Amino acid sequence: MLQCLEHGDVRELRLxxxxxxxxxxxxSVFITRDTLIDAGYPMAAAELARYVRAHPVAGVMLTHAHEDHSGGVPALLDLGLGVLCAAATESAMRAAEHVGWYRRLIWGSRRRLERALPPFTPNSALRLRAAPGHSADHHVVWDAERGTVFGGDLFIGVKLRIAHYDEDVRGQIAVLREVASWQPSRFFCAHRGLLASPSEQLLAKANWIEEMVVRIEALVRRGWDDAAVRDEVLGPEDATGRWSFGAYSRLNFVRSVRSSMSGVPGATSEALQA
Ligand SMILES: [Zn+2]
Known part of the structure; x- marks a missing residue:
């Protein structure tokens, strides 16, 4: 299902x-300045392509390679569109997909990118800015003239207690503070739509993560294991943690913090691969 929401000069397509x-x-994917920002998920690709055929855009910008943001790329390439994304995003799209059944069930299976990406040069007001943490290749699109951020998965929610195994939870603090320092008047989140008060919400998220990191670090240094730290600081796994078999979990949040500490057991990225 595709739902169209108008925000003045920005059109949101909710998939x-x-x-x-x-x-x-x-x-949600967004259309601004003739540019489609993100490509939705594989199961929505045909519907998005139909929409774009009826309402043409000049090209596509991608925030990151997760399947719910890049899954529509092959269908958009079939329409002859060019794509602007980070080199790391393109590499990730060319790699085989390693996601659990729950993600394939919700979003569909991503087709591995096998074609060259035709280049796309968007309006010069739209800039792709690195915003890693949610994933290593994560970017946001910043329209300084209009004070507008297209934030991909940078925000999602203030007190988000779950993480994917390869997230850098601590690294998100500085990124959130940096984007808040741009003082955007609008921030479009791919999962939450338009935020009511972007700078405040981004800073609230940065502060909350920081508070969790301090509490987690203290318990890890006292020798607590990850599950005990999780239960004490974040609480037991919720439904998402259970149905994803731990892939999106509170335990990963703790593991991410531990892996970015120095001088404690498990302070390597290998700890996140369990
Ligand atoms: Zn994502």
Whole structure:
């Protein structure tokens, strides 16, 4: 299902499918300055391509390679569109997909990118800015003239207690503070849409993560194991942690913090691969 929401000069296309609605998920792509920002998920690709054929854009910019943001790329390439994304995002799209069944069930299976990406030069007001943490290749699109951020998955929620195994939770603090320092008047989140007060919400998230990091570090240094730290600081796993078999979990949040500490057991990225 594709729902169209108008925000003045920005059009939001909210994409959902019955499987994503079942778990309360959806993802939005945005059109601004003739540019499509993100490409949605594989199961929505045909519907998005139909929309773009009827409402042409000049090209596509991608925030990151996760399947719910880049899954529509092959169908958009079939329309002859060019794509601007980070080199790391392109590499990730060319790699084989390693995601659990729950993600394939919700979003569909991403087709591995096998073609060259035709280049796309967007309006010069739109800039791709590195914003790593959620994933190593994560970027936001910044329109300084209009004070508008297209934030991909930078925000999602203030007190987000779950993390993917390869997230850098601590690294998100500085990125959130930096984007807040731009003092955007608008921030479009791919999962939450338009934020009501972007700088405050980004800073609230940075502060909350920082508070969790301090508490987690203190317990890790006292020798607590990850599950005990999780239960004490974040609480036991919620439904998402359970149905994803731990792939999106509170335990990963703790493991990410531990892996970025020095001088404690498990302070390597290998700890996140469990
Ligand atoms: Zn993502």
């Amino acid at each position: 959902t499918s019955w499987t994503s609605r079942l778990v309360g998920y959806g993802v």
